[in-house]
Amino acid sequence: MSTSPGTPDVVDLCAQLIRFDTTNRGGGSSEGEREAAEFVAARLEDAGVRPTVLEPAPRRTNVLARIPGSQPELPALLVQAHLDVVPADPAEWSVHPFSGEVRDGYVWGRGAVDMKDMAAMTIAVVAEWAATGRRPRRDIVLAFVADEEDQGEFGAHWLVTNHPQHFAGCQAAISESGGFSYHVDGTRLYPIGAAERGTSHLKLTATGRAGHGSRRNPANAVTRLVQALARISSYEHPIRLTPVVEAFLVGTGKALGVEVDLSDVDGTIARLGPAATLVENTVRNSTTPTMLQAGYKVNVIPGTATAQLDVRTLPGTVDELTATIDELLGPDVRREYLEHQPPVQAPIDSPWFTAMADAITDEDPEAVVVPYCLGGGTDAKAFSTLGIDCYGFAPLSLPVGFDYRAMAHGVDERVPVDGLRFGVRVLDRFLSR
Known part of the structure; x- marks a missing residue:
């Protein structure tokens, strides 16, 4: 998908979002998401989408919208992204963490991968639809939320408790922590989040x-x-293989030519090499x-x-x-x-997972798509209480050697420019299905 003249570029959108300091220090102490939320709402209005702005407390701002599909009888899909970020100390960074500087092929700043990149990609897709007169087949519900980096009491958890009607008809949701390329000895894995450990x-x-x-x-x-x-501290918790983790081991082992012995999970993980980091904390x-x-x-x-x-x-x-x-x-x-917050999991033998995998392989025919379980947590824990199957799918193409998993909450957080544009194309394919 090429950007139509006059539509906002995803790189500029990501940089602009980073420049809003939406630091969330926890315990209710936050710079607030209001200015970033107002920016998002304005970009949606530019694309002909009417936003709803909701604040459970001053400056803790959420933006919701629904884009009607051409076949409204189809199940709706939720796309959710949080606007808050964790603190960053400028003294530790090579650039100011809220500069949104674009250099060396990357957009730099706090939130570049967690997760203002996904917010920018979503807005870019919606703007392109408006510019070309396209619309999705199904209703697409958008949620740009506050407070994910703390308890969600001003964001996703508050929304599902007080405004569940906005998510009516949503069967599945996508958000952070999945769909990125992960290089292992010449193989490009694309893990899609289909479960999360409880917190x-x-x-x-x-x-x-x-x-x-x-x-x-x-x-x-x-x-x-x-x-x-x-x-x-000394207790050795037993191996507990969930369907998602078992599918990851089998699929990744096959792709890498590694023996998979489910009776010796630790030995199997040791043979996965760099891919072990995707699974070792979730068995x-x-x-x-x-x-x-x-x-x-x-x-x-x-x-x-x-x-x-x-x-x-x-x-x-x-x-x-x-x-x-x-x-x-x-x-x-x-x-x-x-x-x-209990653990969550979504089915991997579903048309949603298949559609995500197809959207990736359409852009990268050599991609190996596997499900995986997140060791931490996201706002999926809130939205899953509404019966929504939640997936980690914020697609990015990453260069070899780029330590993506060290970026979130880390120093010099950044996202590749080419990766963002790849993500827009994949997201457009998936949301249009």
Whole structure:
């Protein structure tokens, strides 16, 4: 797809979006998404699409729109992208993180791959449709949302709770973290996200008997907590192969000419070489201690001690993992959820997945498309509660040696110019099907 005269170029759109500082520091502290959202809304209006702007709190702005299809009886598709970004320290960067500078074949800046690139590609496709008088076959629902980088309480989770009518008829959704090229020994893999591990943040509280630090105390809360954390940290979670991960192993092994032995998953992963990073964190659950707090004075044994765990759960394993954690904690440590977002997965034997794969191979006939499971989380966890099958599909063609997975939240985040234009072509093919 070539850009029609007068329509915005995806590179310019991406650079302009990056120049809006939409830093989300978490806990409700944010620069806000309003100016970026107003820019998006204006570009949609330029393309003849009427946007709806919604703010659950001042400056926490979301933009929604629906493009009617020529065959409205078909299931609708949701395209969702978040406008907020994580913080960036200018002192650490080669360019200012909100400069949107275009140089050396890349657009540089915070959000370049997470995920203002996808927002720009979506707007570019919609603008091209308007310029050429085209429309999609099915309704396309657009959501440019706030607060993905924190809890989503001002973005996707708020929208599905308070404005679910905007997503009526949507059967599937696409968003970040999939559809990018991944080079392995001359093979171009394109992993499409079809599942995500669940995200739970647990607070552990150990109780004991307070006392003087110089005296024997078998009911020391700190000791009880540390012993529980030691048991949790040393526990080897068992392999749990989900359908998506199994399909990844089989498809990737075949493409790379690697023996796949599903009775020895760790050995199989070791043979995948660089492709192992796409799967090694999604064959097991994980329970990672990240925060500790106890006491107020070195010679006083506190009556309580607390810790926090980052827990990631594979689809179908939530109850099993909860029981394991309870067993490892012991009798004097209790747990409570600070956040609990269950895992999600979407079918891979579906026309949606096939259409995404076809859109990629139409542009890159040597592409090997495989499903994969995201180790982290996205707004798919919110939209899936509406019964929508959510996929990670923000297509990009990346050069050999480009460490795409290090870009998100990293220093000198950038996206290839050619990759953006490839993404627009693939996205146009998919959304037009």
